[in-house]
Amino acid sequence: MRARFWIVASLGLAAAALLGVALGPVGLSPAAVWAALAGHGDTTTVTIVQAIRLPRVALAALVGAALGMSGAAMQGTLRNGLAEPYLLGVSGGAAVGAVAAIAFHWNTVVGVPLAAFAGAAGAAALVLTIARIAGGRADVRLLLMAGVVVGAFANAAIMVAYATAPPESVRGALWWMMGSVDGAEWQRVTWLAAYVVIGGGALIVWARDLDALALGDDGAAALGVDVERASRRAYLAAALLAASTVAAAGLVGFVGLVVPHMVRAAGLRQYRTLLCGAAIVGAALVISADVVARTVRPPAELPLGAVTALLGVPFFLFQLRRLAARS
Amino acid sequence: MTAAIEFRDARVRYAGAGGLAVAGVTFAAQSGNITAVTGPNGSGKSTLVKALLRRVPLAGGDIAIGGVTLGQMSLRDAARRAAVVPQREEPAFPMTVREYIALGRFPYASVWSTSDPGGDRAVTAAVERAGVGGFLERHTDELSGGEWQRVRIARALAQGGRLLVLDEPTTFLDVGHEMAVFELLAELARDGMGVLLITHQLNLVARFAQHVVLLHAGTIAAQGPPNAVMTGGILERVYDWPLVVARDPAVGAPMLIPLRAPSPVTVHRPMET
Numbered sequence: 009m010r011a012r013f014w015i016v017a018s019l020g021l022a023a024a025a026l027l028g029v030a031l032g033p034v035g036l037s038p039a040a041v042w043a044a045l046a047g048h049g050d051t052t053t054v055t056i057v058q059a060i061r062l063p064r065v066a067l068a069a070l071v072g073a074a075l076g077m078s079g080a081a082m083q084g085t086l087r088n089g090l091a092e093p094y095l096l097g098v099s100g101g102a103a104v105g106a107v108a109a110i111a112f113h114w115n116t117v118v119g120v121p122l123a124a125f126a127g128a129a130g131a132a133a134l135v136l137t138i139a140r141i142a143g144g145r146a147d148v149r150l151l152l153m154a155g156v157v158v159g160a161f162a163n164a165a166i167m168v169a170y171a172t173a174p175p176e177s178v179r180g181a182l183w184w185m186m187g188s189v190d191g192a193e194w195q196r197v198t199w200l201a202a203y204v205v206i207g208g209g210a211l212i213v214w215a216r217d218l219d220a221l222a223l224g225d226d227g228a229a230a231l232g233v234d235v236e237r238a239s240r241r242a243y244l245a246a247a248l249l250a251a252s253t254v255a256a257a258g259l260v261g262f263v264g265l266v267v268p269h270m271v272r273a274a275g276l277r278q279y280r281t282l283l284c285g286a287a288i289v290g291a292a293l294v295i296s297a298d299v300v301a302r303t304v305r306p307p308a309e310l311p312l313g314a315v316t317a318l319l320g321v322p323f324f325l326f327q328l329r330r331l332a333a334r335s
Numbered sequence: 336m337t338a339a340i341e342f343r344d345a346r347v348r349y350a351g352a353g354g355l356a357v358a359g360v361t362f363a364a365q366s367g368n369i370t371a372v373t374g375p376n377g378s379g380k381s382t383l384v385k386a387l388l389r390r391v392p393l394a395g396g397d398i399a400i401g402g403v404t405l406g407q408m409s410l411r412d413a414a415r416r417a418a419v420v421p422q423r424e425e426p427a428f429p430m431t432v433r434e435y436i437a438l439g440r441f442p443y444a445s446v447w448s449t450s451d452p453g454g455d456r457a458v459t460a461a462v463e464r465a466g467v468g469g470f471l472e473r474h475t476d477e478l479s480g481g482e483w484q485r486v487r488i489a490r491a492l493a494q495g496g497r498l499l500v501l502d503e504p505t506t507f508l509d510v511g512h513e514m515a516v517f518e519l520l521a522e523l524a525r526d527g528m529g530v531l532l533i534t535h536q537l538n539l540v541a542r543f544a545q546h547v548v549l550l551h552a553g554t555i556a557a558q559g560p561p562n563a564v565m566t567g568g569i570l571e572r573v574y575d576w577p578l579v580v581a582r583d584p585a586v587g588a589p590m591l592i593p594l595r596a597p598s599p600v601t602v603h604r605p606m607e608t
Contacts, residue, residue: 087427213446220441222428226421229388231494232414232442277430 010281013274017288021069024295028065029057031303059193067192068298068312069291070200071257072267074249076290077208077283079264080271081246084218084279085239086151089327092264093128093250096155099261100162101131102247102254103184107169117199121255128251131158132243186311187258189298196256203252208287210245215279218242260313262320263290263297269327293319337402338363339498339529340387340417344396347379347386355394356382358553364546366497366529369520371540373533374550375574380533381422382553384502388419400498414442418491422502429474432486436462436471439493458493465489465519481512488519498529505536517543541565541588549573565589 044057079092105127138154217238271285364370443451
């Protein structure tokens with residue numbers, strides 16, 4: 009079953025990537041795509057493939073991989089199947105940070121993701137504090153409620169920033185709030201890749217701690233885990249991953265929720281393999297969602313985050329029902 | 336002889352709380368014995384476990400495992416010497432029994448490997464000892480209460496230490512499953528392990544434990560063999576409830592029988608957590 013998962017997931021990712029490059033306003037045959045990847049064929053096709061669609065697919069893949077891993081890690085540290093960066097307000101905080109950085113002209117490759125990370129960490133701390141004051145972070149409902157409230161506040165802050173910032177300085181509020189990989193260029197792909205490698209790599213190194221944390225604070229401590237340190241650093245790495253995707257592509261919700269469950273359903277439970285699986289499935293999912301977003305009603309594009317939300321909300325309700333049935 | 340675990344004037348104060356939750360507790364649990372810690376709700380039993388796991392800091396005194404104090408060992412080191420079965424523990428996401436028990440080798444594994452030399456053998460031995468070989472492929476959320484407790488003990492045994500600490504392992508278990516757990520603990524003690532058991536089951540303590548520590552409001556009200564500790568006077572004072580201590584007709588161990596309230600309407604017992 010596990011070997012089959014890796015094969016199916018990898019083939020799915022390859023197929024999604026191929027579709028992502030082939031489909032669009034100008035339809036390309038697989039053969040033409042293949043030729044253009046190698047630099048052959050007419051220059052227009054080569055430009056479309058190499059400068060427009062390939063970076064877009066790569067950006068979508070990185071966003072999906074990061075969100076999948078981030079969601080898996082957050083579910084692990086919070087011991088909660090409904091945890092994910094978007095629902096917990098972490099992504100919203102990141103968007104506020106990124107918008108603020110741009111509004112204050114700190115619009116650099118380091119500045120925007122760093123500000124996004126600061127916003128994400130701030131939002132995460134705020135959500136955990138609200139939940140604790142309201143009665144304990146162990147309570148799923150309080151945590152999600154706090155996350156939704158902080159997320160709504162973040163959306164409001166983005167709209168205010170957008171309305172008061174000089175035109176053209178801040179990308180559209182909708183871009184931030186609904187997410188998009190439109191207009192991806194290689195520079196953005198490269199720095200997002202760097203953040204994904206750092207954040208994802210850290211999580212994969214610390215994955216064993218997440219296995220132990222699944223048993224709860226006392227259970228993990230009984231296995232020799234420094235619970236506070238292990239959860240804090242995994243949470244921060246997860247927030248860094250989520251924040252870097254927000255800086256690169258705005259808010260793309262629910263990927264972090266759906267993907268880890270898909271991977272667990274395939275029988276991958278140890279966090280090291282779960283994280284790797286979530287990266288592949290997340291990448292395939294976001295590339296596919298982006299293909300849907302730009303092919304449903306061409307030439308108009310749906311926001312990427314709208315497509316993932318359409319997928320994610322029914323899944324969220326399904327999970328909520330399952331959790332309610334269990335407790 | 337070095338005690339399996341020793342609490343030396345241990346004191347714990349919870350953050351924000353005024354008084355000490357544990358106010359100077361000194362006792363030792365020997366290898367080959369079942370040592371039972373008992374006492375009313377809120378008397379500090381579970382706090383001792385939390386202090387052992389370093390989930391709460393000691394405000395004074397010390398805890399030594401096999402003669403080595405906690406300060407001298409890392410958390411992993413402590414997990415190799417003392418296996419703790421905490422009161423509440425439920426995997427956030429179901430895993431197989433085999434995967435769960437293998438987590439007992441966590442304190443031995445390096446960053447990259449999921450197993451250690453000797454790990455498989457330790458897991459196999461633990462599975463056999465706890466008698467859970469029949470359902471290794473089942474998921475943790477598909478087990479009955481009795482099965483789950485045995486699986487948790489198997490996980491603790493896989494940790495390979497010579498000390499087992501259990502916090503109320505038989506709450507919610509029926510008589511048969513409860514007795515099975517106590518018999519398993521007695522067997523482990525006979526094999527030379529130290530067993531430190533936190534429990535409310537005074538009548539079973541009287542029959543299984545060699546040493547009883549009775550806590551009351553964070554201090555030790557009495558300790559010694561069950562016959563010395565389980566007297567009507569001491570228990571009535573500690574539990575603040577009328578009771579008699581009879582003799583167990585089967586084995587002659589002290590047996591606590593709580594009495595009905597003298598008049599039902601006059602009971603004003605404060606609720607405790």
